[in-house]
Amino acid sequence: MMFKIAFSFLMTPCLCIGICHGQSKKPAAGSQNSEGVFPKGAKITNSNFTGTVYLYPMIAADSINATDVGNVTFEAGARSRWHLHPGGQILLVTGGKGYYQEKGQRKVILRKGDYIKCPPNVAHWHGASADSAFSQVAVTGREKGPTVWLEAVEDTVYLAGER
Amino acid sequence: MMFKIAFSFLMTPCLCIGICHGQSKKPAAGSQNSEGVFPKGAKITNSNFTGTVYLYPMIAADSINATDVGNVTFEAGARSRWHLHPGGQILLVTGGKGYYQEKGQRKVILRKGDYIKCPPNVAHWHGASADSAFSQVAVTGREKGPTVWLEAVEDTVYLAGER
Secondary structure, three states: OOHHHHHHHOOOHHHHHHHEEEEEOOOOOOOOOOOOOOOOOEOOOOOOOOEEEEEEEEEOOOOOOOOOEEEEEEEOEEEEEEEEEEOOEEEEEEEEEEEEEOOOOEOOOEEEEOEEEEEEOOOOOEEEEEOOOEEEEEEOOOOOOOOOEEOOOOHHOOOOOOO | OOHHHHHHEEEEEEEEHHHOOOOOOOOOOOOOOOOOOOOOOOEEOOOOOOEEEEEEEOOOOOOOEEEEEEEEEEOOOOEOOOEEEEOOOEEEEEEEEEEEEEEEOEEEEEOOOOOOEEEOOOOOEEEOOOOOEEEEEEEEEEEOOEEEEEOOOHHHHHOOOOO
């Protein structure tokens, strides 16, 4: 059921825009994410992530508001590849414990109530901690182009010291 | 304490940008909002709202990411004036029960996990229900100008039927 919902959002952005403009979007009953506030959505099946990660697309960018919003839930140990956003990104943490790291910097710990502003074109990764799931809402500017995906985050990097 | 934090954000956007870029922002201990996920912040003292409303500014727009993010908490019965956003707005509901209404439309009920995409330049208001507080994260595009504030929402409009 959740797969169908998320799939329909991913494949029919025009429909999503039609629904979302000036309308409340009600997640399907039983779809709430126990780790966060917003629905968990469908498992991501592409190779941009290590481990098990779920995406629930909430708001699709359009010609008059070029901002995507999606809820991303990482199971313990899961994380993104290194990547960058030409238009930057904002992360709003709604549950669990996770990490964010920019290239050349130490990783930072994120918990419910934390938030991050990722600068445009700065390589970084984010994901869950090794022992806890992690939920975040991602707010992504799309007017300057799509996300650029880079190499996977090696275990030695992922497991390095926290700050 | 919370007033000081919010005040410093409001008055020193350059400082906020410096802190937020690539850094995790940790709310002060004890500042979590029992009605939502993000801190409650300081009471709004301007005339753009009816009743008691709190604002916690999270992310400030800057020259390379013209998006503001703030957590807004309405006490029961509180609401905004009618207003519009030249760049549109996205509302992410993190707690309580509230309303959203566009001019000429019926109001819609919003609860935790719901979200709204407000079209640019469409007059609307949002706020708590009469018997419950309401927390929402507002994601606002600033590149097309500031919010335009209109008249207050009369009690008869506020209390009209739900859908």
